[in-house]
Amino acid sequence: xxxxxxxxxxxxxxxxxxxxxxxxxxxxxxxxxxxxxxxxxxxxxxxxxxxxxxxxxxxxxxxxxxxxxxxxxxxxxxxxxxxxxxxxxxxxxxxxxxxxxxxxxxxxxxxxxxxxxxxxxxxxxxxxxxxxxxxxxxxxxxxxxxxxxxxxxxxxxxxxxxxxxxxxxxxxxxxxxxxxxxxxxxxxxxxxxxxxxxxxxxxxxxxxxxxxxxxxxxxxxxxxxxxxxxxxxxxxxxxxxxxxxxxxxxxxxxxxxxxxxxxxxxxxxxxxxxxxxxxxxxxxxxxxxxxxxxxxxxxxxxxxxxxxxxxxxxxxxxxxxxxxxxxxxxxxxxxxxxxxxxxxxxxxxxxxxxxxxxxxxxxxxxxxxxxxxxxxxxxxxxxxxxxxxxxxxxxxxxxxxxxxxxxxxxxxxxxxxxxxxxxxxxxxxxxxxxxxxxxxxxxxxxxxxxxxxxxxxxxxxxxxxxxxxxxxx
Numbered sequence: 285x286x287x288x289x290x291x292x293x294x295x296x297x298x299x300x301x302x303x304x305x306x307x308x309x310x311x312x313x314x315x316x317x318x319x320x321x322x323x324x325x326x327x328x329x330x331x332x333x334x335x336x337x338x339x340x341x342x343x344x345x346x347x348x349x350x351x352x353x354x355x356x357x358x359x360x361x362x363x364x365x366x367x368x369x370x371x372x373x374x375x376x377x378x379x380x381x382x383x384x385x386x387x388x389x390x391x392x393x394x395x396x397x398x399x400x401x402x403x404x405x406x407x408x409x410x411x412x413x414x415x416x417x418x419x420x421x422x423x424x425x426x427x428x429x430x431x432x433x434x435x436x437x438x439x440x441x442x443x444x445x446x447x448x449x450x451x452x453x454x455x456x457x458x459x460x461x462x463x464x465x466x467x468x469x470x471x472x473x474x475x476x477x478x479x480x481x482x483x484x485x486x487x488x489x490x491x492x493x494x495x496x497x498x499x500x501x502x503x504x505x506x507x508x509x510x511x512x513x514x515x516x517x518x519x520x521x522x523x524x525x526x527x528x529x530x531x532x533x534x535x536x537x538x539x540x541x542x543x544x545x546x547x548x549x550x551x552x553x554x555x556x557x558x559x560x561x562x563x564x565x566x567x568x569x570x571x572x573x574x575x576x577x578x579x580x581x582x583x584x585x586x587x588x589x590x591x592x593x594x595x596x597x598x599x600x601x602x603x604x605x606x607x608x609x610x611x612x613x614x615x616x617x618x619x620x621x622x623x624x625x626x627x628x629x630x631x632x633x634x635x636x637x638x639x640x641x642x643x644x645x646x647x648x649x650x651x652x653x654x655x656x657x658x659x660x661x662x663x664x665x666x667x668x669x670x671x672x673x674x675x676x677x678x679x680x681x682x683x684x685x686x687x688x689x690x691x692x693x694x695x696x697x698x699x700x701x702x703x704x705x706x707x708x709x710x711x712x713x714x715x716x717x718x719x720x721x722x723x724x725x726x727x728x729x730x731x732x733x734x735x736x737x738x739x740x741x742x743x744x745x746x747x748x749x750x751x752x753x754x755x756x757x
Contacts (some may be wrong), residue, residue, distance in 0.1 A: 295341075298332035299363065301393030304328075304348065306650060307441055319343045330392065349604040362392050362439065362627055365718055367397055370404035372735075383724075405429065408530035420478070430546045435625055437539040437550055443626045444602035445535065445557055450559035451528050463588055470519040478526050480504050482519060492680055499521055507680045513588050520559035528558060557600070564589060564597045570608050573598065576607060577703040580655070580671070580692075591675050595692045599626045609698045615690045630695060631668065633718065640716040640723065641730045646650050648674040648689040657704040659696065661713040663724055667696035671704045 300582045305315045316326040321342060328334040344350045367390055371381040390397045406429070424609050435719030455461075459469050474480040480497070482504045490496065490507040495518045497504050504522050506515055525532065536551040564587050576582045583594045592615070601608030612631040615624035616639070639645060652674040661667045670693030676685040696713075716725020720733040 294616070295336045296332040296391055297336050298330045299390075299398065301326075301336065301344075302330045303440065304344075308348065311338050345587070347606075360396065363394065363397055363401065364630075364634070365633065365722065366401035366405075367515055368722045369719075370401055373404060373407075385568050405432070430543050430549065432538075433541060433543070433546045434549045434553060437541070437546075438553060439627050439629075440539070442602050442628050443557075443599050445554065445600075447531060447535065448528070448554065448558045449561050449566050449603065451531060451557050452524075453565055453567075454563055455523075456565050461562070461565075461588075466516045467519070470516055470523060474504060474519060474523060474526075476521075478502075480522070482506065484508050484515075487580050487681060489712065494518070495522070511590065514590050514593070516563050516594055517559050517589070520562040524555045524558035524562065532558070533685065560593060560597050560600070563587065564593070566601070566603060567606070569597060570601050570603075570606055573608055574701075577701060579703045580673075584744070591673060595690055596626075598692055599628055602628075609694050609701055611692050613690070613692045614645070615688050616645060617686075617688055620646075631693065639719060642714050642716045643691075644670070644672045644714075645689050645691045648672040648691075649687060652676060652687060655704075657708040659699070659708040659711065659713040660716045663715075663717055667713050668693050669696055669699045669702060669705050669708055 305312070308315070310318070312326050312330070313323045316323040319326070319340065321329075321340070325334065329336060329340065332644065351670075364387060367386045368383070370376060371379070371386060386397075389400075429489060459473055461469055471482045474482060479502045481502065484506050485508065487507055487509050490505065493505075494507045494510050495505070504519065506518060532551055532554045534739075535554055536547050539547075539550065539551065541547045569583075569587065572586050576586070578598065580591065580594050580598075583589070584591060587594070589597075595613055598608065598611045599613045602610070610628055610630050612624075612628050613624065613626045614622060614633065616622050622633070622641065627633055633639075643660060644658045648654070648656055653676075655671055655673050657669070657671045659667060659669055670691050672689055672691040674687055674689045676687045679686050693700065699709060715725060717725060720731050721729075721735060724735045
């Protein structure tokens with residue numbers, strides 16, 4: 285039998301199929317009808333009791349404007365990364381679960397795999413909470429799991445909300461919003477429709493806040509330390525909550541968060557999403573991004589927006605039939621703490637253990653405000669393009685500025701569409717990992733922890749390039 289005549293390998297993609305349906309906001313019955321299937325058959329597909337056939341793949345591509353290759357070719361990356369993270373925990377480390385076993389679990393029993401990762405995350409959160417309780421008297425911040433659950437909910441939607449895009453476009457059209465008169469137009473809408481005036485106050489009056497809506501005095505208070513180009517965004521965020529609060533509330537209810545704090549954070553994220561869609565309308569921004577080859581600095585000038593706002597907007601360009609390059613985004617501080625991430629199905633992030641120091645995400649802190657493009661490759665052979673920039677914003681009075689590194693990137697297959705691909709393409713990709721525990725590269729001079737599932741070769745008479753030498757599997 286020739287290579288071209290070999291039968292296609294059976295594809296069990298229940299988790300991906302179920303996630304896709306939920307992203308579209310469809311019930312099983314509605315999705316089955318759209319695909320020309322029976323609801324019972326779709327149920328079997330989602331439970332991995334039937335493989336996804338070529339006919340179903342074609343229907344998915346036609347109905348949902350889906351890339352069949354990306355849907356069929358691999359395991360859910362974030363699920364696999366979460367499984368490897370769980371397997372690397374000391375509680376399970378003795379089982380020595382390898383990548384093949386974890387991939388098989390994710391592909392054949394995705395619901396069991398999801399249950400295992402959720403149990404591990406809950407265990408880690410409870411362990412962290414117990415440790416925090418030992419080190420503080422009372423009060424404190426919300427559990428880290430609250431923020432993590434919000435990030436997961438945004439990732440489940442690929443950070444794209446058609447309902448909010450439509451609401452923002454309708455409002456922008458009604459206001460005849462133009463970049464050159466954006467601030468006064470938004471100010472006028474707030475005052476005429478809601479009786480809210482916009483005022484800029486000294487930092488000592490704001491008490492550390494950058495934006496505050498005083499309902500009693502009917503005024504939107506903005507801090508003087510806020511960059512001028514950021515003020516329309518904050519006006520738009522307040523306007524989104526005032527005009528589309530019911531829509532945002534309905535969307536905030538959909539993930540079914542266990543913690544009320546998570547719903548509140550998610551609601552804020554949705555308001556900020558709407559603000560971004562209002563000041564950078566989808567059609568205009570997507571066209572400009574393609575025309576300018578995703579040049580962030582030029583997009584900033586075109587839309588008079590901040591660096592982070594433009595980077596975030598790039599991750600949202602997933603409208604069916606008008607998709608942009610699929611981008612991921614991550615924001616970290618000098619200590620390596622992740623305060624924002626959007627994988628978007630492009631890049632899976634490790635939930636613990638830090639990231640790879642060979643990624644220029646960390647180098648950016650040495651040269652703030654400088655764009656650093658890089659090509660890197662993960663242990664599974666997937667190659668990516670990323671661009672990183674460290675940006676600063678004022679801290680509290682008497683404190684140093686807050687510096688954060690922001691990275692956006694895409695798979696290397698899209699690099700020719702992105703201006704930064706020209707700069708990174710002439711060099712071989714940096715060989716990095718998601719984290720030390722999830723990276724099997726050896727030798728590595730930067731390794732801080734041994735990888736999961738690998739034996740250590742400990743020789744007191746030999747010192748390698750790093751602290752750990754690995755034995756044979």
